[in-house]
Amino acid sequence: MVKLPVIIGMGGIGPAGRTSCHHAYRRLVIDQLSLADAEATKRALAQVMGRSDVESDDLLKGSLVRKLENNLFDPQAIPLHKAFGADQGSSLLVNKKRVGSPIPEHWTVTEHDDQRMRIDLEANQPLLVPITRQSTINAAGQLPSGFDPSKLYQSRNHPRGLQMSVYGASDAISSLGFDWDRVKQCVAPDQIAVYAGSGMAQLDYNGVGGMLQARLLGKRVTSKQCPLGLAEMPADFINAYVLGSVGATGTNMGACATFLYNLNQAKDDIRSGRRRIVLVGNSEAPLVPEVFEGYGNMGALATDEELRELDGRSVEEGADHRRACRPFSGNCGFTLAESAQFFVICDDELALELGANIYGAVADVFVNADGFKKSISGPGLGNYITVGKAMAVARSIVGEQGLQRSFVQAHGTGTPQNRITESHILNEAAQVFGISNLPVTAIKSYVGHSLSAAAGDQLAATLGTWQYGVIPGISTIDHIADDVYQDQLRFLMQHESVDTQGLDVAFLNSKGFGGNNATGAILAPHATQEILLKRHGKEAIKRHAALNEQTRERQAEYDVRCSKGELSPIYQFGEGVLGAEDIEFSSKALHVPGYSKPVDLEIPNPYE
Known part of the structure; x- marks a missing residue:
């Protein structure tokens, strides 16, 4: 069935x-x-x-659909980079740690002071400038x-x-x-x-x-x-x-x-x-x-x-x-x-x-x-x-x-x-x-x-x-x-x-x-x-109804505890970790701790 x-x-x-x-x-x-x-x-x-x-x-x-809030990002100030450019002959002052390597061929780099380097540009230099935009x-x-x-x-x-x-x-x-x-x-x-x-x-x-x-x-x-x-x-x-x-x-x-x-x-x-x-x-x-x-x-x-x-x-x-x-x-x-x-x-x-x-x-x-x-x-x-x-x-x-x-x-x-x-x-x-x-x-x-x-x-x-x-x-x-x-x-x-x-x-x-x-x-x-x-018949339905009474009671208890903030999500990090030494392994079954029934390994030929 x-x-x-x-x-x-x-x-x-x-x-x-x-x-x-x-x-x-x-x-x-x-x-x-x-x-x-x-x-x-x-x-x-x-x-x-x-x-x-x-x-x-x-x-x-x-709740429900509403105006975007700024808890995930600010819709009025979304960060992005705008393409920009410095013309040939321009100079930039950059923190020494930010110069990087290798240095582009069209840069001439000299020391400006203890903290900064001077970059003279011998060709146009594309730049990205951080700006913000509003969401539409x-x-x-x-x-x-x-x-x-x-x-x-x-x-x-x-x-x-x-x-x-x-x-x-x-x-x-x-x-x-x-x-x-x-x-x-x-x-x-x-x-x-x-x-x-x-x-x-x-x-x-x-x-x-x-x-x-x-x-x-x-x-x-x-x-x-x-x-x-x-x-x-x-x-x-x-x-x-x-x-x-x-x-x-x-x-x-x-x-x-x-x-x-x-x-x-x-x-x-x-x-x-x-x-x-x-x-x-x-x-x-x-x-x-x-x-x-x-x-x-x-x-x-x-x-x-x-x-x-x-x-x-x-x-x-x-x-x-x-x-x-x-x-x-x-x-x-x-x-x-x-x-x-x-x-x-x-x-x-x-x-x-x-x-x-x-x-x-x-x-x-x-x-x-x-x-x-x-x-x-x-x-x-x-x-x-x-x-x-x-x-x-x-x-x-x-x-x-x-x-x-x-x-x-x-x-x-x-x-x-x-x-x-x-x-x-x-x-x-x-x-x-x-x-x-x-x-x-x-x-x-x-x-x-x-x-x-x-x-x-x-x-x-x-x-x-x-x-x-x-x-x-x-x-x-x-x-x-x-x-x-x-x-x-x-x-x-x-x-x-x-x-x-x-x-x-x-x-x-x-x-x-x-x-x-x-x-x-x-x-x-x-x-x-x-x-x-x-x-399944009437008797099976009656047995289920009797068991279901306790199920409903426990569901109601869960609901009350949730509404009071007494419960946290299930998150078992590093708990109950099992290894090869924990299982019982034979050619007929594999037993995993915590389960009363084993994994059945007596699998019939599915193509007969």
Whole structure:
């Protein structure tokens, strides 16, 4: 029997706050929550922001998409070098230590005084003069104001994306409601996997960015910048310092669809039985000046000037940064964001055995390329295939009626091109499958576009919808653009209350640069429970429910302790390191300390 990939845990950090216990989702719909839930989410948000004034108006303003803050860099004074030149016959006075070697042939160097040398130029000399510039793009989906993951553990000059990985993975694992050691007693070491990474690697100064900048800034490349800058390093950090895992590892990259690529790998592993439990996620920290400039020069990001033009505002009035991302409406570009989102996926038998919370299940994920393209960033046919197959598999699982009870978390970047192409894809698919008034939302309007982690943001919001019965609407828009296809679609411009039992499946859609398309079909908790009941029977479900009571209690305890600031991320540097002398190795099995089950080496011939 094919295993069912069940979602049993989630954690992370993004512009909406902490992911576990649905707090990031609850921030999106906080005005729709009960007073108790709203207050709990404010406390959770205040804790990550390092604040005690839970009722302050600034608390909510310091989250989601907003004007760029200067905690990462000063957008009003971005440093750069301007090309300059000294003419032939000019002279320069330079500190003796700065003259360097070898001396260019067109320099004549003489001693000027005890500290300086005189350089007479016999030809024109190009120079670089340090200056600053103001950013034309000043909106971003930033982590909550005041949140600094580097201060929560001994970060040792880690790139920001890895700091966020440690926090996000720790949040996912710690909020499971049971210890990870319990998992290690149920599965063999090689039945665990971590699939995590980043789409653009670690680009701040502690990573690849610093490695490429250092020499040009007159500094030295450190021993960490190259290795810690690798795109799969989030998985490496989680294995080495959070889980101590010796199981499968890696990342599957696909630009803005990367999270779904990793989720697909996790789904395939669990379905086949190769793995029993997988931590899957992505961490992206792209808020550096060079990335803003790169996407900005493509015309992909919303500039202040363009936002003002959309709203008819003057320079003095300024741009509405809070509403920078406007999917499927009058818009001018996407809004860059940072986020780290992680989910724990396991097979259905293990979920029942652990008494785990069941947030839903991964019905399937489909990945397809675009084929021949006019431009590497232009759209193609691949997304028609992924959406079509996702709806087809959902129909097979939940039936025609279940398919009617679905909604879409659109890629919804906020660009003029996306609003046309994605709406056409969704509209055509809905028509083909006979779905009318298919609800469509796009949470990038709240949190921006976190690139590789974007579908992780979508999944967290989807699981929250099933828990609280509110689909977050696209609240940054007041109309649907005329060129958007919507005959079969219903774009939600406001929050929509729904019956939590009335939505059977959600479709997560991602479209990435280069023709990387992915669509995931996610089953609701009640739809998942129906499958579990058919597979395992009433008695197994009763046993799980009894175990799950303790799981929920421990999750609530974790939430309270987090909101009080009593917990730190898991970071086990140099702890529990194992060597060859620690393992028991035979031709039939390999025993790793800490696991009750061995790695099975009696592997049958797979080609018979």
